[in-house]
Amino acid sequence: MASFQSWKCSWSLIAAVASLVLLVSLVHMFLTPLFPSSLDYFGARQNSCLPVNVSVDGSSEHLADNSQLNPVFDPQLVADSHGAVTYRGAPWKPEIGRWLSSCDSISTAIDVVESIGSKSCENDCSGQGICNRQLGQCRCFHGFDGEGCTKKLQLGCNHPETLEKPFGWWIVSICPAYCDTTRAMCFCGAGTKYPNRPVAESCGFKINLPSEPGGPKITDWTKADFENIFTTNSSRRGWCNVDPKDAYASKVNFKEECDCKYDGLGGRFCEIPTVCSCLNQCSGHGHCHGGFCQCDNGYYGIDCSIPSALSPMQEWPAWLRPSKVDVPDKAPIGTNLINVSAVVKKKRPLIYVYDLPPEFNSHLLEGRHWKFECVNRIYTDENRTLWTEQLYGSQMALYESILASPYRTMNGEEADYFYVPVLDSCLITRADDAPHLGIQKHSRLRSSVTLDFYKKAYDHIVDQYLYWNRSSGRDHIWFFSWDEGACCAPKEIWNSMMLVHWGNTNSKHNHSTTAYWADNWDPIPSHRRGDHPCFDPEKDLVLPAWKRPEPGAIWLKLWARPRKERKTLFYFNGNLGSAYEHGRPENTYSMGIRQKLAEEFGSTPNKEGKLGRQHAANVTVSPLRSPKYLEELASSLFCGVLPGDGWSGRMEDSIQQGCIPVIIQDGIFLPYENVLNYKSFAVRIQEDDIPNLIKILQGINETEIEFMLANVRQIWQRFLYRDSVLLEAQRQKKLFPEEDGWAVEFSKLREDDVFSTFIQKS
Numbered sequence: 149m150a151s152f153q154s155w156k157c158s159w160s161l162i163a164a165v166a167s168l169v170l171l172v173s174l175v176h177m178f179l180t181p182l183f184p185s186s187l188d189y190f191g192a193r194q195n196s197c198l199p200v201n202v203s204v205d206g207s208s209e210h211l212a213d214n215s216q217l218n219p220v221f222d223p224q225l226v227a228d229s230h231g232a233v234t235y236r237g238a239p240w241k242p243e244i245g246r247w248l249s250s251c252d253s254i255s256t257a258i259d260v261v262e263s264i265g266s267k268s269c270e271n272d273c274s275g276q277g278i279c280n281r282q283l284g285q286c287r288c289f290h291g292f293d294g295e296g297c298t299k300k301l302q303l304g305c306n307h308p309e310t311l312e313k314p315f316g317w318w319i320v321s322i323c324p325a326y327c328d329t330t331r332a333m334c335f336c337g338a339g340t341k342y343p344n345r346p347v348a349e350s351c352g353f354k355i356n357l358p359s360e361p362g363g364p365k366i367t368d369w370t371k372a373d374f375e376n377i378f379t380t381n382s383s384r385r386g387w388c389n390v391d392p393k394d395a396y397a398s399k400v401n402f403k404e405e406c407d408c409k410y411d412g413l414g415g416r417f418c419e420i421p422t423v424c425s426c427l428n429q430c431s432g433h434g435h436c437h438g439g440f441c442q443c444d445n446g447y448y449g450i451d452c453s454i455p456s457a458l459s460p461m462q463e464w465p466a467w468l469r470p471s472k473v474d475v476p477d478k479a480p481i482g483t484n485l486i487n488v489s490a491v492v493k494k495k496r497p498l499i500y501v502y503d504l505p506p507e508f509n510s511h512l513l514e515g516r517h518w519k520f521e522c523v524n525r526i527y528t529d530e531n532r533t534l535w536t537e538q539l540y541g542s543q544m545a546l547y548e549s550i551l552a553s554p555y556r557t558m559n560g561e562e563a564d565y566f567y568v569p570v571l572d573s574c575l576i577t578r579a580d581d582a583p584h585l586g587i588q589k590h591s592r593l594r595s596s597v598t599l600d601f602y603k604k605a606y607d608h609i610v611d612q613y614l615y616w617n618r619s620s621g622r623d624h625i626w627f628f629s630w631d632e633g634a635c636c637a638p639k640e641i642w643n644s645m646m647l648v649h650w651g652n653t654n655s656k657h658n659h660s661t662t663a664y665w666a667d668n669w670d671p672i673p674s675h676r677r678g679d680h681p682c683f684d685p686e687k688d689l690v691l692p693a694w695k696r697p698e699p700g701a702i703w704l705k706l707w708a709r710p711r712k713e714r715k716t717l718f719y720f721n722g723n724l725g726s727a728y729e730h731g732r733p734e735n736t737y738s739m740g741i742r743q744k745l746a747e748e749f750g751s752t753p754n755k756e757g758k759l760g761r762q763h764a765a766n767v768t769v770s771p772l773r774s775p776k777y778l779e780e781l782a783s784s785l786f787c788g789v790l791p792g793d794g795w796s797g798r799m800e801d802s803i804q805q806g807c808i809p810v811i812i813q814d815g816i817f818l819p820y821e822n823v824l825n826y827k828s829f830a831v832r833i834q835e836d837d838i839p840n841l842i843k844i845l846q847g848i849n850e851t852e853i854e855f856m857l858a859n860v861r862q863i864w865q866r867f868l869y870r871d872s873v874l875l876e877a878q879r880q881k882k883l884f885p886e887e888d889g890w891a892v893e894f895s896k897l898r899e900d901d902v903f904s905t906f907i908q909k910s
Contacts, residue, residue, distance in 0.1 A: 225249055230855075232825035236900055236908075237862040239828035248908060257493040262468060262558050264488035266457035270296035278443045280503055281456035282558065283612075287448070287506050289440055290514040291330025303332040303584045313370055320517045321582040324352040324372035325388075331438070331515050332582035333410060336388035340378065345388055345418050348517065351406035352377055367405075376403055392417040411438050411519040414529035423527040426513065427451035428548050429879055431465060439513025439523075440506065449503055450510050450569070451551050454558070457488050467556045468492055497910045499555050499625075500563035500615070504570070508605050512574035517581045522574035524694050524869070525876065532888065533876055539797050540573035541694035542649070542902075543629040545872035547571075549903040552875055560615050565645075565910055566624045570605045572598050573629040579666075595636040595660075595669040599676060602626065603638040619643075622687075625910075631662055631794030632682060636669040639678025646683070647906075650795040651690040651817025654681040662793045663734035685822035689909055692819045692867040692902055693797045695804065698778060699889035702897070706782035707806040707864045711850075711857060717766040718810065718845060719780060720745065720788030722798070724771040727754040731771060741790050741812055744838045745769055767842060781805035785853065786831065786845050788812065803867045808856045810845070812838065819867065823909055829859035862899075870894055870901035 225233050225246045233245025240248065267284030269277075277288035277297035288297035305323035307316030315322055325347040326337025334347045354371040358364060377387040382400040394400045395417060402417070414420035423429070426436035427450050434443035434452035443452035446459035453465050461473065471490040506514075512522070519526050524541025528534050547569055550556060557563050579587045579594040590596035610616050616624065624644040628634040633648030652661065660668045669677070683690070701707075724746040725731045725738070737743075750760035752770040760769060769788075774780055778801075781787055787802035789811045799818050802809040809830045811818060818826070826832070831848070833841055877891035887895075900908070 228828075230825060230828045232828045238866060238900070238905075239825040239859055239862075241823060241825050244823050245825075255495060257495050259491050260494045260498065260557055260559055260562050262471070262490045262492055264455060264457055264490055266487050271298065273297045278441070278448050278452075280448050281458075282448075282454070283503070287503070287510075289330075289437070289442070290506070290511050300330070301584075302329045303582065304329060305332050305334055305582065307583055307588075315369065315372070318369050319583060320349060320580050322349070322353075322369060323347065324374070325377070332584060333515075333517065336377070340388035341391070342388055342418075346408060346410050346413065347377060347387070347406070348409040351387060351403060355405055373403070377406070390417060392419045409518045411516060411526065414527075420529045422529060423531045425519070425523045425526050427510075427544065428453060428551055428875060431552075432879075433459075433463070437514065439516060440510045449551075450506075451548070453551055454503070457486055464490075465552070467552065467554050494554060494557065497555060497564040497907065498557040498559075498562055499550055499553070499565045499567055499910075500557055500560045501550060501567045501569060502609055502613070504568070504605060504608065508601065508608075509569050509571045509574075512571050512578060515581065516574065516578060518577075521577040522571065524872065531883070533880055533890075535696045535890065537696050538573075539649075539693040539695075540577070540629045542691060542869060543571060543573040543627050545694055545869035546627065546647070546691065546903065546906065548875060549869070549871040553903070553907075555907060560613070563615070564623065566609075566615055568605055568609065568624055568626050568644075570602055570626065572601070572627070575601055576630045576667075591671070592666060593668065593671065594630075594666045595632075596672055598628075598630065599636045599638050599669075599672060602641060603676075606638065606640050627691075631664075631667055631792075632660065632669065633794070634688070635660065635682035636672060636677065637680065638676060639674075639680065642678060642680045644687075646688040647691050648683060648688060649690060649693050649819075650682060651685070651688070651821065652682040653685065653815050653817065654683075655815035657739060657815060661736070661739050661791070663732060663737040664793050667793070683817060685817055689823070689906070690817050690819045690821060691906065692800050692869075693795070694869060695797060695800050695867075697868075697873055697890040697894060698804075699893040701778050701782075701805065702893040703889075704782075706778060707804060708861055709782045709806050711785070711854060714783055714785040714807070715766065716768055716780070716784040717764075718749070718786045718788065718842065719768045719784035719807070720790065720798075721768065721770055721772070721774060721777060721780070722790075722796070723792070724750065724754075724769070727756075728752070728771045729755060737793065738791050739813075741835055741838075742792075744835070745788065745790065745812070745841075746771075748839050749841065762839070762842065764842065777801075778805055781807050786810045789818065791816065800867050803860055803864050806857065806860055806864065808853070808860060810841070812841075820905060820909075824863070829856050829863060831856075865897055865899040865901050866905045868894075868897070868901050869903070870897055871903040 227233055227242040231242060232239030233242045235245045235248045265282035267281050269279035269284055269286045273279050273286040274297045276292040277286040279286055286295060286297050291301050291303055293299040293301055305321040305327035307319060309316050315324055321332045321334065323334030326335050328335060336343050336345045336347055350367040352372060354368040354373045356366045356368055376385045379386045380389050385401050385403040387403045387406045390400055390402045395402050408418040412422055412424040414422040424436040424438050426439055426441050430436050430441040431451050431453040433447040434441045441450060441452045446456050448454050455464050468490060471492040474489045520536050520538060522538060522540055523536060524538060524544050525533050525535050550567055575598055576594045579585060579597050587597050621641055621643045625647060626641060626644055627647040628637060629649060633650030634646040660670045662668060723732050725743040726733045746760060746769055748760050748762050749767050749769045751763050751768050752772055753759060781801055782805040784807050787807035787809055789798045789802060789809045791813050799809055811830060811832045812835060814835050833844060873894045880891065881887060
């Protein structure tokens with residue numbers, strides 16, 4: 149689409165033509181069916197009756213529609229016998245349930261002015277980045293930097309060499325072959341038949357056979373295996389010159405330690421190009437390159453969801469439609485196009501999403517050395533969606549939902565909340581990926597690296613934006629997805645709302661609880677971290693972890709299985725520590741809680757052949773992961789929710805299979821526990837009461853059990869990231885005539901999910 153300035157006619161004529169184009173676009177928009185976000189599609193209503201910041205005309209007065217909102221609490225909204233007030237099927241804490249119900253009845257949509265940017269960037273980012281048209285700043289691709297993305301970085305794969313270590317100290321990116329220094333990734337390189345085939349990790353190095361029967365193979369990181377990986381001899385274990393057809397026909401040997409760990413490559417020999425994983429798959433307005441969206445002209449943002457003045461209105465995203473658009477009647481000055489103001493009807497809360505420099509998010513995605521890291525999905529050789537079991541995929545799922553949500557706004561003056569999208573899920577899983585991530589500067593502590601990244605993000609938004617100082621960050625939202633949540637948050641951002649999976653209030657466990665030394669935050673000095681707890685229930689929120697969509701479980705309605713079919717009284721299946729084969733050796737694992745449970749009720753013999761002191765036929769406490777895990781959960785009445793290295797996904801497993809959760813972790817909040825009334829659907833047992841666990845559960849009467857089971861059935865969808873799943877289902881539907889089972893089953897669900905609950909809490 150050409151700039152208006154290039155037209156050989158008067159500005160008045162240009163404005164008239166532009167107005168006609170916009171009118172046609174508006175007609176098209178109103179006649180075109182839109183796919184809404186789940187909050188509209190499934191009938192969820194916005195609840196907030198918060199005061200607004202400014203009006204549409206920019207004055208300090210409140211908007212007319214919401215200026216006099218004074219919710220009148222319905223006296224009939226009394227708490228039930230368990231202290232809960234029900235709202236949209238869920239048992240909430242009474243003060244929150246009453247507020248939500250009262251606000252829900254009076255909230256109205258308001259007019260929000262969205263500015264469609266038209267600023268240009270230096271050299272149009274030189275083809276090595278995407279121009280943020282709102283700020284006039286480049287977001288450079290991985291390996292490029294500078295205002296116009298003209299500076300090519302040299303991101304080496306190896307640490308400095310030494311006499312003893314010719315390829316440097318071990319790191320995931322360690323490379324004896326060709327290093328792509330824009331991404332610090334290792335490939336076969338020039339002179340081979342397949343130069344773009346990865347040589348990831350142990351692939352390029354000598355492999356020593358086990359020193360004893362049954363022992364592991366050992367990689368020698370000091371000796372390159374050139375004679376194998378570069379060979380053209382079919383009898384040797386080759387890689388870079390191996391023809392896939394010959395290998396599949398067993399005509400040649402190949403090195404089994406080599407594989408296709410990098411995103412975008414499929415097939416056993418990386419011969420099949422596949423779709424990469426990007427936020428919202430670039431919203432249909434760009435190409436996903438390893439995790440970075442290379443947006444089409446006229447779009448920008450991490451998922452290419454923000455239109456500029458270059459983009460046709462009929463292609464604007466759903467969160468900006470329908471809208472009324474004003475076209476200026478004066479010619480633009482300078483090289484920029486005209487700014488377009490769009491007035492959109494929206495309900496509060498309104499969320500502004502910072503378009504951070506890509507080092508905080510898209511670079512972390514693009515530079516992944518293992519395609520499964522930190523994402524909730526990858527793609528098969530046929531480009532079908534393959535959902536991952538990556539628990540930290542929740543961060544990507546929520547981010548996608550916010551970006552596509554009708555609650556999103558680009559108008560920071562109207563926003564109620566500001567989301568700061570730092571992807572710590574990718575940062576921590578990638579901390580050992582490459583030298584440029586700098587973990588060696590932090591004594592190899594991932595917790596310290598993470599704090600540093602969040603501090604840099606804070607510095608950026610304080611320097612570049614005006615919004616932080618309005619409330620000292622209290623209206624900002626940060627997501628810490630890793631094992632110990634916001635324990636390592638820098639002191640500067642602690643006023644903000646923290647989204648976490650680990651709700652440790654530090655009332656009992658007032659130190660780092662992880663058994664993995666690199667995640668320990670105790671060594672971080674107070675001048676960086678401050679002295680805050682890991683979780684503050686007055687302002688923060690625990691969100692569910694990501695769980696892979698299980699269409700079979702939904703189709704079988706495991707969540708709805710009745711009491712009479714739940715024969716096992718108590719069930720826990722997971723790592724039980726060093727007393728068992730392949731158990732975690734650290735005494736600090738699970739803060740010793742799982743070990744105490746096993747000592748009392750273990751149903752599988754430990755290394756000494758012993759069962760738990762109180763083992764019983766209807767109690768399962770086992771480290772042996774069952775292939776029928778979901779079925780066994782659904783056949784149990786009570787299911788254990790115990791920590792691992794920090795949080796675990798056991799709460800989600802229990803709720804999604806309709807089992808009453810039994811929480812054993814003192815002073816640590818579970819998902820929504822500071823807003824939902826947990827007494828209505830869960831049992832909490834003190835760690836010191838573990839020996840009395842079965843007696844306590846046996847003492848719960850049938851009426852109470854049925855009551856809790858009924859509430860679990862009411863809330864189980866709040867532990868699913870359905871909105872993100874359905875966004876992906878809609879994308880896949882455009883590509884394939886047949887829907888996958890997960891898409892079919894998730895489209896049948898109607899109750900509020902994680903994103904709906906997050907919005908309601910906000």
